[in-house]
């Protein structure tokens with residue numbers, strides 16, 4: 018049997034095969050669609066200034082600062098109240114010198130006014146419940162300088178300034194900024210489209226009761242979720258039996274529809290390894306790790322293709338180790354990468370193969386210290402339910418057969 022390929026070598030080969038995917042087209046997406054987590058393709062300028070007009074930062078009285086400059090506790094200044102301006106459509110009349118206007122937060126500041134005195138600094142104390150017309154006078158007990166509590170146009174962003182940078186991963190606060198600027202569509206990187214092809218005559222979909230020898234398809238839903246969590250989308254998800262002709266048709270369709278074809282199953286040493294037969298342009302190799310040993314990479318129908326082993330844990334581990342960060346990078350997302358942790362108990366591992374055990378965070382960690390991790394479940398690559406208890410993959414190097422409690426290990430967050 019050919020030598021096993023090192024994990025890092027296979028990672029590098031997958032990254033090289035998929036590097037062209039990083040050349041993403043842009044697409045315009047409406048802001049009200051599902052844009053969260055998507056990546057801004059180019060700098061987005063503000064179409065206009067924000068704030069759009071001079072407005073009040075406080076509920077209070079719009080004044081000329083010089084008219085209230087002398088006001089102080091014990092030395093109040095009283096002004097006639099000439100009217101009211103609310104945060105509502107319309108343009109207020111200019112302020113006459115020596116008068117005040119009741120003003121609400123967000124309301125346009127009348128021309129001629131250059132400061133707002135908060136209501137708390139007047140004899141009105143609060144506007145709460147003060148229905149009806151404005152009182153005829155206001156007594157100011159603390160003066161304010163020119164510009165105080167006045168929000169100038171463009172003080173947040175000026176027209177033409179960048180409001181969202183290229184590469185921004187959209188979160189609610191970015192949506193807020195775009196919406197406030199009146200931006201309705203955003204230029205986003207088109208997500209990589211992946212075909213997820215589960216193979217195996219024993220597979221049944223979730224809506225069918227498995228008969229003897231049948232199992233529900235776990236890899237299709239799992240990899241669809243993994244692909245989406247990595248910022249890509251699933252252009253086709255299909256489960257095919259171990260039938261060369263049906264598989265060939267499915268692969269043709271997958272290559273026609275998607276940027277990347279991903280298969281699971283049918284790649285080890287069994288009698289029905291149809292994936293190997295259907296993919297003449299894919300190199301099949303044994304990678305020196307467990308789970309996830311049998312791997313393939315190459316092309317189908319002109320598209321890059323990866324083949325993952327069928328065991329559900331193996332398929333998921335393969336995604337995390339080989340594909341997750343490459344897919345994220347292609348879509349403009351930062352890597353999840355690896356971290357370090359300290360083992361909560363001793364671990365044994367077979368000689369010669371890098372093991373990716375399932376681990377769960379154990380307790381807290383002192384500031385700056387690596388977190389503790391406990392291995393959960395066994396190493397078997399069919400233990401898909403046990404894997405659901407895990408937070409990370411614990412990476413045990415190939416040459417290591419025992420690790421004591423307290424040993425530092427590399428971990429891959431799930």
Ligand SMILES: Nc1nc2c(c(=O)[nH]1)N[C@H]1C(S)=C(S)[C@@H](COP(=O)(O)OP(=O)(O)OC[C@H]3O[C@@H](n4cnc5c(N)ncnc54)[C@H](O)[C@@H]3O)O[C@H]1N2
Nearest residue numbers: 215217234235236237282283284285286310326327328331
């Ligand atoms: N003689 C050898 N046998 C095996 C070897 C080997 O080197 N020599 N390698 C073992 C390893 S390691 C793995 S991993 C598996 C890989 O097998 P395949 O990729 O060919 O996958 P299948 O045989 O199709 O399935 C394996 C296992 O996983 C279940 N499965 C497959 N697909 C799904 C799915 N979508 N959802 C749920 N479960 C799935 C399938 O029923 C089998 O139980 O080969 C070992 N054997």
Ligand code: MOO
Nearest residue numbers: 308309310331398
């Ligand atoms: O390498 Mo397989 O993926 O152990 O089960």
